[in-house]
Amino acid sequence: MRIDIAKDVLEHNDALAEENRRVFADAGVFVVDLMASPGAGKTTTILATIAALRDRYRIAVIEGDVASRVDAEKIAAHGIPAVQINTGGACHLESAMIRRAVEQLDLGSLDLVIVENVGNLVCPTEFDLGEHAKVMILSVPEGHDKPYKYPGIFEISEAVILNKYDTLPVFDFDEAEFRSVVGRLNPRAPIFPMSAKTGEGVAAWADWLSARIDAVKGGAHDA
């Protein structure tokens, strides 16, 4: 017998993501999912973001890695609540993992949760976590041709951080070409050149994020 199903394969993940979205909306907390290759500077970017925004917002971090607690410990050392998710081999985070991690946080007393996805430019793009925005980080040493090779992640990101911008003079990174291809893949996404390490350019990214956080907090107050 033939049985018609016609269902989205990731229906289960998407349904849990919807629940996450409701939980975040009720708590009035903004959730950003940071995606990048291993070594692009995700954790350093998070630390720079915390430094820029901790006086204005209450922040927590969810760290996704295949193994270890190294990143969560780095964040916790700055006095910021950090939950580590070990995916045990999986190359991306899924909504159920976020759900379990969030249970360890007091969402009501937070304004911003930063999720650090597993280092990977392909797999995290398919999985909705219930976050408000996916943002990707590309670092200068990775090369300006990455949008040609991994277009999906550039299409789905609401903003693109171009990290390690201070190394531009020593790499053959064609910034005009990079901006042109990202602009074609995703005309609405702003590009923030910055160095999470030196702090150069972090303010523009922090301002963009602040506006998004305030929009969610405003919405929660209205409701």
Place this chain on the structure above:
Amino acid sequence: MHEMGICDGILSSALRAAEDAGARRITRIEVSIGELTEVVDEALRFAFETLRRGTMADQAELVVNLVQARSECADCGAAFRHDRFDPKCPECGSYVVRLTQGKELRIDAIDAE
């Protein structure tokens, strides 16, 4: 290797539908995968062969329909093959276009007995 997670979704849907229908064996699973999803056919089949073991889909054939990416122009209504690196309307040059297909990750149907 997100194909493992995607395949897990395919199999659990298929198994649930077969159980609900009182079937004992799944012989064929049909899925539609959009070309913009970055799912690798070979990796999907590898995941399928690994995950189906010991289930009633043990011998099932996996049929993958690759869905072409297509867009529609919001200004002139033209429908055309979507080029993600140049998403403008080939008829009127507008950039206000809407993707109509190409991101599918869908289980369509199964054959069971």
